[in-house]
Amino acid sequence: MTLHIRLYRAIAYFALASMLASTACAGLFNPQPSISEVTLTTGFVSDYRPADTTVTFYADSPRVCCSARVSGAVPATTVKASWTSVKGGMSKEAKPVIREDTAVCDKDCYVGFTLPAPEDGFINGDYRVDLSISGAPKASGTFSILKDPSVPIPGINSFTDDPPRITAGQEAVLKWKVTGASRVNIQPAPGTVAAEGSQAVNPAVDTTYTLYAVNRGGCSLSH
Secondary structure (H helix, E strand, C coil), rough: CCCHHHHHHHHHHHHHHHHHHHHHHHHHHHCCCCCEEEEEEEEECCCCCCCCCCCCCECCCCEEEEEEEEEEECCCCCEEEEEEEEECCCCCCCCEEEEEEEEECCCEEEEEEEEEECCCCCEEEEEEEEEEECCCEEEEEEEEECCCCCCCCCCCEEEEECCCCCCCCCEEEEEEEEECCCCCEECCCEECCEEEEEEEECCCCCCCCCEEEEEECEEEECC
């Protein structure tokens, strides 16, 4: 009886050792993808590598970019970026996520995500970008948006349409002149424009055009 008990124990130990070895091999030959080198940047160079490194952006920054390196990727590895307002910022507390994007990797590579500026510029505050793979959190980066109170907001000298009333399909000409702005945008069209100029438009329905003039001090707008 004693001999059989020892034999059973030996078999159990062998089975346990085999299971642990199998688990170790599975982890060795099927590594889980990971994310490293999370970098906040103003833009990208080749293959989504960061053009620079910064954690400070401004009200008139055209975009915020995030670059990261994915290792251990297999075909169709999906990386998700969630841009979140932490303090102040562009989103209400009830809904802190500002934007979500995904990128797909088939091998080890860099991925890039972009948070474009709103037409009226970024709102100062603290922000975070969280990166996950298949729903599992992997890495994050933080950054701040600053508004410079020493910089006067842009001046909109004029913003007119000629003629002010048209019928559908007719042409009107928008004219504007702005001072002190680093970026000028007219919505819904023509988009980004120079500080002074004119543009013909042909709205098919009643349309309100809004001019946004942004600098580090904030935004001025006119309808």
